[in-house]
Amino acid sequence: AAMEIRLLSKDKPENRIKIAKAGAIKPLISLISSSDPQLQEHGVTAVLNLSLCDENKELIASSGAIKPLVRALKSGTPTAKENAACALLRLSQIEDNKIAIGRSGAIPLLVNLLETGGIRAKKDASTALYSLCSAKENKTRAVQSGIMKPLVELMSDFESNMVDKSAFVMNLLMSVPESKPAVVEEGGVPVLVEVVEAGTQRQKEMAVSILLQLCEESVVYRTMVAREGAIPSVVALSQSSTSRGKQKAGALIELLRQPRQQQQQQQQHFESHKNSRDDICD
Template identity: 50%
Template sequence: MVSIADSQIPSSQSPCSSSTRIQRSHGRSMRTIRSNLSLRGRDCSPEVIPTAARSAAVSEILTDSVIDFRLGELTAGYMASAEKSLSPDAVDLLELSRDFSDFSSFNSDISGELQRLASLCDGKHPQLGREFRDSKDSESVKLKLDPLADAVASTEILNIASPEDVEPVVRLCVETLMNSSASIEAKRDSAAKLRLLAKHRPDFRELIGISGAIQALVSLLRSTDSVAQENAVTALLNISLEESNKTHITDAGAIKPLVYALRTGTSTTKENAACALLNLSMIEENRNTIGVCGAIPPLVSLMVNGSSRGTKDSLATLYKLCSSRQNKERAVSAGAVAPLVGLVGERGGGTAEKAMVVLSSLAAIGEGRAVIVEEGGIPALVEAIEDGPTRGKEFAVLTLLQLCSDSARNRGLLVREGGIPPLVALTQSGSARAKHKAETLLGYLREPRLDGVPLGTTNAR
């Protein structure tokens, strides 16, 4: 067992007042309050990582010309030398990624805009409703399409319509979107129709995917009309739920305009752009491209400033993107760690678990570990093991294991934060995987030396 004395940090290092900078709304445990008081006057700052040691990807200024240049590098295979080998921690993260899907499910058209769209359409065409009531029992239902009719306004019709029935609507919408002389109102309405059709059924998504609509919608993503932009983003999100359409959307050059919409759109546009990028990131080759196009900083902004839905969407997208080392570096550089540590203290809704899984991903690189410790990650994670839900405890102990496995200093911080009692409790009552990780971490804490250096000491300078 490591004693408090063994884990002291040398007085030669610069002092700081507390091991955490995060203010959280919920009450902190007396254990943490006591440990914070005991740390006053002691050094708890992480080692400073020289700027020159960081990847060039971290500090790049993402102008359009830089983005285009970086995309060219990707196309040429410049970044094809991503990490190939999987460490034990990487295997753990792969296992957690499967669990993470339980916490990151999302639906197309998620933010209630479908209902708002439907309410706008209600009552516009009472005659259409009567035609449907008269013909709903017939063997074949035709939409009797008028070029100006909102035939897609009735979800009852869509429930029984065939792709052949709605194909004229799709074709008309594509023609309108591609027509340079069409008004923005007409394009807005056409995008809304495609959005609703793609929301409704998988066979409609497949139809839209091969109709030429994707390229037409991509051209609308930079529209200055916020409603048109929102309809285009959400239509592409809904279309992307069809697996074959992901490649079509990527080939249409949608990633860069989706990132633009993520930066500039309404709250609903930002949330749905994040989800669309999450869908496209299911194609591994797209992840670096999405990072190069500048998606990480607006995703961090959405995590901090968005609604509860937006926070969850951004966390899910960040986790998927951060399977790439370059994107891990970008996330750390974009300031993702501090809000992630703050979210660890959230209770209910699964947000804390999502944040801890993203932290686990960022802890796989040295820059991430340093900033997590600097931002008070160790006390926050210890509290999660003490008071958090069962799944959250598992995520927290994995992150602590990454932080402490090769750092005597971080082990000392963990001991002083009172981490040993909750870890011992976890070995008795946690899940099988949590028990194993807790036992492994306790084993590290019992080791008196690390690489020939006694725990809690530093090399002579």
């Protein structure tokens, strides 16, 4: 029966509403907790299909689907994990559910799926994380769960087709203080500079946005980014980008030139001080 509901709900929106109205949601949720992996997968996939209808999302969440979906994300078949990530993404489109999903332990499991899953799993996990991390407490959870490692790895691989998605998630996370040392520790600075040099226009703009947030409050990070050779490609972007991209690139150039200017001023101050001492010695 679960298999039939899975198929019936797959392509026809009208069936999704009928099945939900017929009272199928709670029995399907109980299947998600089944110890039979195939039954669990059918239950997860049927719930995902029903969640594709906006009218069903609230009913699915209020019927207790979140915790069983998180369990499937932890121990289900590869398909069950992917579909659980998608179902949680659908449910997270209701604001109140973002917090409930975050507090149910989904974030570390989605980070793990992002790191170890196949390409579809990585896409599903990154999209779910992007949605969930619009809530501040989930941003902190994601950074503490080690999300920067897979994000940096995916951004460094231009063949992965994951550069854009990873950059969007990283950019969203930069508003929490823990994110900045995490990016640096995972080797994110050279990767971001490479994206500014060799990425698509959109990827370049996202990388500049991340670097700008990284550099805003830290001379140490500005020096690191400048030493990585970022300035020429950021200057080039400031001349060829969208108006918003130009603005961010211009702001980043100002910040990157500051450590140099400060060093020059210190050098000049040191030399003038030395000269005046020499004059006294004469």
